[in-house]
Amino acid sequence: MVDKINEILSEVKTKIEQAGSESELQSVKGAFVGKQGSLSMMMKELPKLDASLRPQMGKMLNQAKKQVTELIDNKRMELKLKASEVSPDFDCSVPGNLPLGGGLHPITQMCYDLNDAFRSMGFEIFQEDDITSELYAFDKLNFPQNHPARESMDTYWLEGHDSGSTNEKLCLRPHLTGGSVRYMQTHKPPYRFVYPGRVYRNETTDAHHERAFFQYEALIVDKDITFTSGKVMIKSILSKVFGTDVPVRMRSGFFPFVEPGFEIDMQCQVCGGKGCSVCKHVGWIEVMPGGSPHPNVLRAAGLDPDEYTGFYVNIGLDRLVMMRYGVDDVRLFHSADLRFLRQFR
């Protein structure tokens, strides 16, 4: 009988060890310590034994039953800790739920990125009205009467305000620079500000031309500024926007309101300067005009150009956003098309 008990014990130990689930454990339990289990059945045979052996055997059987129950309980705990709360075929590849589905317009995002960068360099943010007069759109910016530029920017004049002297003629602003003069007139130098805004040109539209688009002007004016300080400003902007140091070059350019004037090019980020269709195979892309405010512009703002000078850049936000994301049609920005806008959350 002792042998048999030991044999059962070793068998039950193996079975428990092999059990991989709760239900298997249950059947092991039933087979050995359940009512019809082999140990229980042996218990029933005790009365048939010699009386002298009974106490010892009884004790042994009870111990064996206890041991089996303990082993099963331990195994059960072990299985529980190993297991999952869900079935093993839970699909973790299903997509997550979309958080609230809103977003800022990609132009606003770019504008705020730039605002953050400039604020960190101590620039103020300036904002002005969209409707301006010819006085501020052209006169104060050193555009002579009859200058070709007055027409090249075909301007949206307001009905009933489209003739007369230049302080009476009103338009949707064709550029931001006139607003910079307003800022300078009402603040004390030195100046360090950025001026984001929307401008309007009466043009035929296509994938690269829009009637309403966004500019971002930055201006510093102080006593001892050289145009080379402008390089720092430009590099800061572009490295902020593109996340890496973007090579830039300044070359000679002409705009009535700056002297000297520059066209500022950045290395084409599509081909890395090797030349591709985006940069018309020159490796550089024109991103902004810049320069030192023309003495006449400073005078219009009430400053002495012998004392003050500065540096200005005017960035086309639409073009930067197009480059950032590879957008190929500028008209999408004013489309209010959620299929487009929701890509920039």
Place this chain on the structure above:
Amino acid sequence: MKLSLSWIRDYVDLPENTDLKKLAYDLTMDTVEVEDVEYVAERFRDMVVGVIKEVLPHPNADKLRICRVDIGVDEIKEIVCGGINLEAGMRVAVACPGAEVRWHGEGEPVKIKNSKLRGVASYGMICASDEIGLGDLFPASQEAEILDLSAFDVPAGTTLADALDMNDVLLEIDNKSMTNRPDLWGHYGIAREIAALYNLNLKKIEPFEADATSDFKVEIEDPDRCPRYIGVEIEGVGVKPSPYQMQNRIWKVGMRPINALVDITNYVMLATGNPTHAFDADNISDHIVVRLAKEGEKLQLLNEKDLELTTDDLVITDSEGPVALAGVMGGAKDSILPKTERVILEVANFEAAGIRRTALRYDNRTEASARYEKAVDPERCDQALALSMEFFKELYPEMKVSGYCDKYVKKLKRAEIDVSLTWLEKRLGKHLTNEVIRNKLEILGFDVQIDGDNMHVIAPTWRSTGDISIKDDVMEEVARMYGYDNFEATSFTTTFEGAINQKDQDLIRNIKEYLAIRCGMQEVYTYPWMNDVFVNAVLQNTDGVLRLSTPPAPDLSYIRSSLLPNLCEAVVKNERYFNDFAIFEEAQVFFDRNYTSPYDPTESLPEQKRHIAAAFASSVKKIDELFRDAKGVLEYMPRYTHMAGFTFRKEEKPVWADNVVWLNIYLGEEKIGDMGLVAKKVSMECGVKNLSVMLFEIDATKLQPLKSRTNRFEHLAEYPEIDYDISMLFDADTIWKDMYDVIMGKKKASALIKKASFVDEYRGKQIPEGKKSVTIRLTIGSNEKTLTSQEIEKAADQAIKKLSKAFGAGLRTQ
């Protein structure tokens, strides 16, 4: 503008091995933007001169011939061709397989392959001039005329580029980059700039010495508009083609060769940048007078345009009246005609702005007016005259100058500028030696005298018509000649005066981020002009709305006084793809009133405000849900964006709103906006199909940012608080605000009720007609102890009793 490199080389000794990429780069960096560098010969790749040996009939086609052509290889090639002027012995242009041609001079280029035409194999193609882009240089006199190159004495197999002298390079320059540089509008000017950039020798054009016999006379009535006029009467000339070399150059840079007399004038303009003109002298009566046109005078131009002149137009006249529109275009009557034998050559200088006004007035801009309106210097007439006379002598060896008159009535004054060297160094941010500065300027033709700190600069004549006028211009010349890339970036100094604090700017950003990020709405931008359909549907009244005088389209003339019409349009556009969405826009609106300007007392700007508006559109949400979405966005906005809070009233229904679902938004006692459901009629007029649309619009200029965050800390509840829901039946027109006031108002139902919140309302099944069931959540608790269930019940009961008493409401029994 296109410039021929071989032409530029006439004037500057540019080494043969010059790296053209670098030349284009240097010009771009320092002077003008070179947009393209084109090797002209590339256009004639795989094209050769062939000599037709024999012309045979085509067995299967009447109009085609089989030409046996020698193209300089061992074997005679057979080429099928439909030309009408094919003859044995003729030299022709053969496009070999691989060449690109345009069929009949039209459409996209097509690559030539070996092919069969009507069953006969053909090697390449014998070309008409327009098929290989030479239509302007060798105009065909009739359809299907093959380009006859017999005049070019070259052996068969010579490449077409060699035969036609096309081994040239064209620099394409962005005109916009040189509007301020009148001196660069010709090959000589660019040659001069290149000579300066590379320190090369520039050839001089020797002046012409007149030796006239007759008393030819020119009068100038308006010296301001015409500072100089040279007239040369030349006999013994006639109309004939100009030499091929001259035609070739004129054609390469984009003009059309006409005849020798016209070609000379165009060539001289392209070379010097100074336009010239030739009149048929037999058609000029008496002498030339340059004056302003008189009232009522007429002129027919060379292009047959009939002009009614104004007294602001400068004209060239003879005793009978105007013969040319000065600096713009010659007249029809006195132009060069086939029988012309005697010409008057005009080499003149006109004032820029006047030429520009006239050219624009008649929408008649020409190569000449484009140059004059940039402000050409009158000294340049000498070059143009010398070069013209050189060609007349060369082309008409028998010619004679019979009359000559140079009226130079308003001498050009060279610009003189004093520049302080200290100032220059400060602005450049770099020390350059006096020698470097002097050298950079002198090489450009400036005269420089340095005396202590003062540098006296005299600009060359060709830079003295406005281009160089202030010391900043001189600084720019020094900087660009030194090379912008050679200046190191210098950082600017920071003066710390405290953090930038712009609460109004921050508030707009906070609101936009709140709407987008917290409320899940999408920002959009729309145009400032509104479509009439939406103006009529949403605004309904256009009093005080500004309009554009030349709008993008006739139905887009109103500029917005509200953001709502365009938001409705955006809703309609998006309905095709989405059935539940919310959008917002922040932009300026404009009103035809309150004209004023804080900047200039003479300026008057209309009232302009910044608005924020939103549209909530859904065909899946119920209207009460949509309403609560929109109202929630507004209610929580002040708290989340740190501004003074606003309230809702029902004072004045917005015109676009539903009769019941609308609210006015107030800040203190001032109305700052509206919200509401778009009325069915309005949304139908807008073209909305199934969506319900809730709108709000607020005047953001009125919003008041808080100086700092203001909500105060509240102690956490020490004892448990219990949420206790009650559902009661009210008359259907009882409003929540009143219920709330009964529970939480001055006479509070119970001190233990901390909060009463609206859970939902229900009408319909099991609810009697005219009634609604409202579920209210009471938050019950004490600051002193844990309440027993009886105390909780009692507090709730007090609320129920008060509501019953106030509204006759009863508990809803299930």
